[in-house]
Amino acid sequence: MILILKTGATDDQIDHVIERVEALGLQAHLSRGTYRTILGIIGDEDKISEDSLRAIPGVAQVIPVLPPYKLASLDAHPQRSVVDISGVKIGGGHLGMIAGPCSVEEPERMDRIAEATRAAGANLFRGGAYKPRTSPYAFQGLGVEGLKILRDAGQKHGMPVVTEVTDPRNVEIVSEYADMLQVGARNMQNFVLLTEVGKSSRPVLLKRGMSATIQDLLMSAEYILSQGNSNVVLCERGVKGFDSCTRNLFDVAAVPVLAGLTHLPVIVDPSHATGRPDLIPACALAGLAAGADGVHIEVHDQPEVAKSDGPQALLPEQYADVAERMRKMAELLGKTISPPNPEAAA
Amino acid sequence: MILILKTGATDDQIDHVIERVEALGLQAHLSRGTYRTILGIIGDEDKISEDSLRAIPGVAQVIPVLPPYKLASLDAHPQRSVVDISGVKIGGGHLGMIAGPCSVEEPERMDRIAEATRAAGANLFRGGAYKPRTSPYAFQGLGVEGLKILRDAGQKHGMPVVTEVTDPRNVEIVSEYADMLQVGARNMQNFVLLTEVGKSSRPVLLKRGMSATIQDLLMSAEYILSQGNSNVVLCERGVKGFDSCTRNLFDVAAVPVLAGLTHLPVIVDPSHATGRPDLIPACALAGLAAGADGVHIEVHDQPEVAKSDGPQALLPEQYADVAERMRKMAELLGKTISPPNPEAAA
Amino acid sequence: MILILKTGATDDQIDHVIERVEALGLQAHLSRGTYRTILGIIGDEDKISEDSLRAIPGVAQVIPVLPPYKLASLDAHPQRSVVDISGVKIGGGHLGMIAGPCSVEEPERMDRIAEATRAAGANLFRGGAYKPRTSPYAFQGLGVEGLKILRDAGQKHGMPVVTEVTDPRNVEIVSEYADMLQVGARNMQNFVLLTEVGKSSRPVLLKRGMSATIQDLLMSAEYILSQGNSNVVLCERGVKGFDSCTRNLFDVAAVPVLAGLTHLPVIVDPSHATGRPDLIPACALAGLAAGADGVHIEVHDQPEVAKSDGPQALLPEQYADVAERMRKMAELLGKTISPPNPEAAA
Amino acid sequence: MILILKTGATDDQIDHVIERVEALGLQAHLSRGTYRTILGIIGDEDKISEDSLRAIPGVAQVIPVLPPYKLASLDAHPQRSVVDISGVKIGGGHLGMIAGPCSVEEPERMDRIAEATRAAGANLFRGGAYKPRTSPYAFQGLGVEGLKILRDAGQKHGMPVVTEVTDPRNVEIVSEYADMLQVGARNMQNFVLLTEVGKSSRPVLLKRGMSATIQDLLMSAEYILSQGNSNVVLCERGVKGFDSCTRNLFDVAAVPVLAGLTHLPVIVDPSHATGRPDLIPACALAGLAAGADGVHIEVHDQPEVAKSDGPQALLPEQYADVAERMRKMAELLGKTISPPNPEAAA
CATH class of the missing domain: 3.30.70.1140 (Phospho-2-dehydro-3-deoxyheptonate aldolase; domain 1)
Incomplete structure (x- = not known):
């Protein structure tokens, strides 16, 4: 110092x-x-x-002359990490294509969306069973029932599943059903939760908080790594901005900034970053061009009846279109989108 | 709508x-x-x-034409709430003067600081036993042992005590020792924790998140109120800013903005808002002048050995000086600082 | 309304x-x-x-139900504008590749940089003769002498030139030497200057202010358009952010947001947006992937002796590398980079 | 370094x-x-x-170990500056009470507002004759005619006048009529304008830009000081924030931060900082409590017909009320509000 x-x-x-x-x-x-x-x-x-x-x-x-994160640092671990989510790789040239609705909904709908996103090229299926909602009066998720529906839809279409955990007491049960645990932006500095997911053997998708600096994000990853769980994927999903024409401000430069500091893979979430379906394709492609190791997009087949975040969801046919453009971009950049391995799913 | x-x-x-x-x-x-x-x-x-x-x-x-918070809204509850913390009132003309170190430390030190802050005019004693630290390698608090030390120091000097709770599993134990539960800025949208403290009978000090809008803050209060706990005090403690010359950006206008929207009392925390002892007196007085129902200030008798946040703590003699100036300001504004009632402490 | x-x-x-x-x-x-x-x-x-x-x-x-900008609005002018800068087109599928040093420096250096950037694929040459510096003690630019040096270097290598104008009294003289007038971020709401460049017949490169909303930017463009000058190119160059690890926060989503609101071309400036040479390639590619009509990059052959902004300049060989990657990206996206027409330069 | x-x-x-x-x-x-x-x-x-x-x-x-501003620095000039505006002092314990409408309007109205604000305790009268409007279609000010109306109203009621200058070509003419030149927030980094007002002998009111750091503000003051004009008053008027419930984010801590770095007086402008009349009294008092050397408030007798910024103006009777509360606060703080000297006005 x-x-x-x-x-x-x-x-x-x-x-x-x-x-x-x-x-x-x-x-x-x-x-x-x-x-x-x-x-x-x-x-x-x-x-x-x-x-x-x-x-x-x-x-x-x-x-200070050394970064306060030791395990997450690229200096300490110069080889880039590849995180394996039940057979689907993220990092080291492999792109994670995560798609699905904001909330887990009824089984038939989940099945339809899983089928469509899989056909379009997604390799990981998402949906929230425990929803952190700003209003206590809003839909809070289907809980364990939702976990089952999600897992079933993922298994049927051969995709490992990603779902959010919000309560340290639920890490175990969520880990039973999910292939990857998501820690949401609002919980990025919920250190109690980070410590619990750090004790799990499931890979973790850690979303950047709305006013978190890059160092804050890496310190939160360090919490998880320091508990022994080294399978962390970081996610840029927009920070707080001053212009209400987008929901958040997509900090695409965070992708190369992180790549210079950490060995952990970094993906982008243009759905939350912008909150506008019309901006998702441009921002998804921008994220890949900036070097992201994957893209997280919310997809719903009937946004006006979605239990949450309907207005920012892409329709399955819109997702198919942007996925095709992402595929071509990946090719130009020399990246691979590995098809999920049905057998490997949880 | x-x-x-x-x-x-x-x-x-x-x-x-x-x-x-x-x-x-x-x-x-x-x-x-x-x-x-x-x-x-x-x-x-x-x-x-x-x-x-x-x-x-x-x-x-x-x-929307109605605010999404119902119970927190001034429309729904036109009389201003007075929150009673084991005899010390905040709101409705009563000022809460919260002081103490960032972390609970050894008993002798806690005793000395409690004595000095009480003599200076503080009526609530604070200290953290569970610390949300950005680094997993930093001091994480003394836990239950800390709760006991804090309670003892408070009782000896007749001050009810305030301490942070970070884990939903600890709400019960913390409620046993503390007169008021603090939910920190980083947990303002930890809805699982909000729900748990909402079930507690202890008053809650809810700190505004670093990128939380006023409506976000009121929605988080609504979570607590909707569980049946109506004793919530809001705290402005600085939002994320772009100028590194202060730790955060003290949003003093939040005080009158909140007073126009909610019946809940609002206090300010110039220690976290600025991160600089030299700015605390000016910002404490500004908060009161803007209408705040209390002031939260960190005090330590030897900042260079403090377990956390030493650089932003006031020395006891500095606190005495600003407390005296706050007392005069309160008089001008027609506000009361009620002395704590030793018998009423937990 | x-x-x-x-x-x-x-x-x-x-x-x-x-x-x-x-x-x-x-x-x-x-x-x-x-x-x-x-x-x-x-x-x-x-x-x-x-x-x-x-x-x-x-x-x-x-x-309001109508946007306050009429001439800049896509509704009012549904065909996308193509701005012609002495033969080089920006917009409508044509990419502007603007490169050059921050400040105009000595003729030999300008000649070398022009030659190198032209060879790498740039089609517009830039350099500042009037520099808006935050310090009154810093180098303020070579003035008219600089304009001549810039024009000569541009002409020799067949590139039209872009340079900043900061004083309404200088619009005429700058227009004599430059093919395109730049209005910098700090002057985006200098309405007196906007009005003067609006009276010029030269195309204008209007950079977004550091805390300007998208609507603010379009209203500033409207000032220029309302004076009769319809050749305006907008430039996203980073907004004020809270993380000091980049100079500004590159708002790449501004590109598709603007494309949905205005017919004017939009380019990006990753040099100012990030302030870090190591991030420029990723952000330049991200800008193109998001739909930008061009990229503005600062290039210097000896950054440590640059008169200004040396630390953020790319070396000519680094520019050549990113230009080659931009060329491939342009191809994938179906965009054209027109070579400059030597005869058409001012 | x-x-x-x-x-x-x-x-x-x-x-x-x-x-x-x-x-x-x-x-x-x-x-x-x-x-x-x-x-x-x-x-x-x-x-x-x-x-x-x-x-x-x-x-x-x-x-760097030294601040880049030399003349503005408190180190270089340890005695606090008192700026004299035709007899009205700001700084060193003297409060500037600036009031008046956003734009200069018809003579009868200006006369009425000057009379009312003077009676309430204002000692400087303001009004804009050259308005920097975000829309080219909005009212741009009465120009020289407005300068005359403003001066006449000020003289009749014995108040020196403050007005904005936006064009370097107008500094001379504005200096003929005004006692103090205002440089607005949008022109805080219009270095050409700063240089011109630096050559004037009139005191300058320099407003902080919406995304200007404290150092940026002091560097802009340095531009004026370095030209020989040492009569600069700084003004905090809100920075860009993320919550649309106020127009800007009032950075009250800027007052003590500046007091620790510079000898120049600092005032606050709660009208622009909040954009809401209901918040002006609380923020005006907060500014004084934080140590401000004055308060700038917009007043109009019929906001709904105001040429600009009507929604944020106080009515004269509202101004009288807050002025009375500011007078009492000044007394508590040991500050003086000097009555203007009619003879000394320009």
């Missing part, structure tokens, strides 16, 4: 800082400039908390 | 919308303008989901 | 609103709902100011 | 950086840590551009 002292820091303050650093078994290397004094801390950065240093009188700024 | 149809919506589309509305037992009142057709929906707005209407082809915009 | 009245608006207030509307020769169509009264205003929306209506007691909300 | 080199920077890269630094007559002080190498640059920071250093291969971060 590097400490920049305040203009006018006294010798007593400087001595006090050095004392504190040395008491921790670290060395401080002093450098006096014309206006400022700098201290380079030499030794194991983990031994010392950035906050404690910042709170010492006379310290103006503390600059 | 009001539906604005798209320019060029066809008669078939209009008929289809009306059909859907009438099928729900509601009436649609049609108004054709030069460019646009409008439908006023007459009847019980709760029967129909905004999303479903928005997903109907031909619909451009859906404008 | 649609007026939604406040809950509890009195009959007198309603009558007063109707009076005001009718006094303007418009009709008001009244619709009383269970909770709210709505007024549909029928007639020419331009006759009445939204602000005046909003200021009438009892009015809660005013919802 | 402090340079932090990249992990893995080679010895050649380090040597090259040192060479470049020494070529500028500066010294580089090398410090090798476990992971990173740091270079402290000793000597005159102004000699070297941050950008050039950042563009050198191997450099990860450049940290």
Whole structure:
């Protein structure tokens, strides 16, 4: 770490800082400039908390030189991770094509949507059985019944399934039915939940919070990794913006930024990022062009009766169209969309 | 609700919308303008989901006329709520003066800080036993041991205590020790947790999420209220901003905005809003001047050894100074700071 | 326009609103709902100011049904505009490939960079002679001397040139040397400057302001169009974000959003959007995939001695690499990059 | 300046950086840590551009130790400035109470509003004769005629006047009529205009841009100061936010942040910050409590016929009420509101 002292820091303050650093078994290397004094801390950065240093009188700024995420860091793990979701690969040139309705609904509908998305090229099927809704009066999901419907539709059409978990007490039951656990944007810093999914053996789809920095996202991934679960896929799904013409602001640059910092695969979710079906194709293609390892799109065959998020869903025929364009883009970029392996599904 | 149809919506589309509305037992009142057709929906707005209407082809915009929060709304409950925390009142002219360290630390220190903040005029004591930390490697709190230390310090100095709960499985145990449960900013949309604290009989301090709109905050309060717990105090603690010279952006206007929409008391937290001790006094006074029902400030007697958030803590003597200025401001504004009642503490 | 009245608006207030509307020769169509009264205003929306209506007691909300930009609107001009910059086309399937250093520098360097970017596939050459710098002590550009150097380099290599104008008093002189006038992000709402470039016959590259909504951008374009200059190209170059790991937040969804609202071509500027050379290729490709009509990239052969913005410039060989990838992407998307016509340059 | 080199920077890269630094007559002080190498640059920071250093291969971060604004800095000028506007003082304990309509309108109305605001306690009168409107079709101001009306109303009621200048060509004529020149938020980085008002002898009211950082604002003030005009008052008027329930997000913490960095007075504008008359009193008082040197409020006697911004104007009687509350707050804070000196007006 590097400490920049305040203009006018006294010798007593400087001595006090050095004392504190040395008491921790670290060395401080002093450098006096014309206006400022700098201290380079030499030794194991983990031994010392950035906050404690910042709170010492006379310290103006503390600059860490190592990222606070160790397991998620590309430095620590220079080979890109490939996450295997019951046979479907994401990362390392393999694209995850996740599609399905926002909420799990009745079995016949789920079957129809699974069939259509599979035919269009999707390799992972999604649907929410536990829905984090902003209103306590809105549909909250079908629960365990929904998990079963989802799994059945996925199995019938040979697609592993992805579903959200919102309650640490439900991680076990959801893991029984789902091939991949989703942690939603609103729970990205629900550290209790992250710790629980970190103990699961299921791969995790971790969505970026609406005001989470890239470092925040990687620290949340670190929670999961530090519990022993190394199968994490990150998802950019739009951050809070100031223009109400889209639901969120799609931060496509997050894809190459993350690729420079972490070995974990990164996918994009243009459905939540924009909230507008007419913008999904352009943003899905933009995500792939930026290097994303997959695309998550919500699909519903009758949006006006959808239990949630109908207005942002693509119709199956619209999904088929954008999936075909994504396939061509993948080819140009030298990426593969592996067909799901029916036998491998949960 | 009001539906604005798209320019060029066809008669078939209009008929289809009306059909859907009438099928729900509601009436649609049609108004054709030069460019646009409008439908006023007459009847019980709760029967129909905004999303479903928005997903109907031909619909451009859906404008609700009633707020989606019912119990939190000032319309529904025109008298301002006064929340009583084991004898200390917040709201209706009573100011809550919450002070204490970020994390609960060793008993002697807690005792010293409680004594000093009480002497300075604080009437509620705070400290975190379960800490939501962005890093899995950082201090996570003392747990139940911390709850005991906090309660003891509060009782000794006659102050009810406030502490954060982060896990739905811990609501019961935390409620045993604490007089008020805090739901932190990162958990503001952890609906599972909101539901659990809604079932508790303890008053709740609900902090605004970093990218939560005012309506989001009120919807989260609604979750708690809808479970039967009507003792909710809202807290503005800064939203995500673009200037790194403060930790967050203190949205002081949220105080009068909320006062116009809800009967629930609203306090401010200048410690988290700014992250800088030098800015806390100005922002605390600004919050009161804007109409806040209380102020939450972090205080530590030795910030450089604090287990968390040391750099933003006030020293006890600094707190005494700002508390004195708050007392004078309260007098000008005609507000009361009730002394805690030692007998009433948990 | 649609007026939604406040809950509890009195009959007198309603009558007063109707009076005001009718006094303007418009009709008001009244619709009383269970909770709210709505007024549909029928007639020419331009006759009445939204602000005046909003200021009438009892009015809660005013919802315009037509966009306030008329000339820029796709409704008014359903055929997509193609802007011709001295022979180089942008829009309607033609991609503008703008490249060059941030500031115009010495002639030999400009010659070298023009040669290299032209060879790589650029068809428009850029460089700033009047630089809007945040510091009064920073290099402010070479002025008229710079305009000459830029034009000479462009002409020698057969590329029309683009350069920024910052002062309404300089529009004439800049128009003498440049083929296209750039209005920078910081001047996007400098309405005096917009009016002057609107009187010029040169095409205009209008960059989006850092906190400008899509509607703000289109209203600024409208200023130029309303003065008679219909050759406007819009440019998304990043908006203000909360994460300092990129200079700005690249709003790639602005490309399809704008394509749905306006006939004007839209290009992207990944150099300013990200401020990081390592992110430029991914974001340039993402912009094209999202439907952009061109890409603006800063190129310098020796960034460490650049007069401005060196850290975000690509080296000529890096530009050649990304240009080749953009060429392949263009092919996939069915877009053309027209070679510049040397004879047509200014 | 402090340079932090990249992990893995080679010895050649380090040597090259040192060479470049020494070529500028500066010294580089090398410090090798476990992971990173740091270079402290000793000597005159102004000699070297941050950008050039950042563009050198191997450099990860450049940290300036001095603020880039010299004249605006509190370090350079430890005594707080008091700006005198034709006899009315702002700063150093004196509050500027600026009131008046958004646009200058007909003489009788201006007379009435000036009389009422003066009676209520305002000491500076405002009104715009050149209006920066987002729409080219909206009222653009009365121009010179408006300047005359404003000056006459001000003189009649003994108040110096403040008005916006938007065109560098108009600085001279506006300076003839106005006592103080306003540079609006949209022109905060119109460096051509800043340079012109810097050459004027009139005090300047510089409003913060909607996405300007505190440093951006101070750099814009530096433009004016560096031209020889040292009479600059800064104004916080809300930044871009994500919640549409207010027009902007009132950044009240900017007041104490600025007070810690600059000697220039700082006022607040709750009218533009919130865009809602009902929030103006709370935010005006919050601004004063945070330490502001004045408050700018828009007042109109008939908002529904106002030429601009009617919906956010206070009625004269509402202004009288908030002015009275501000007077009491000023007393508590030990601040003075000097009555204007009729003789001293322009």
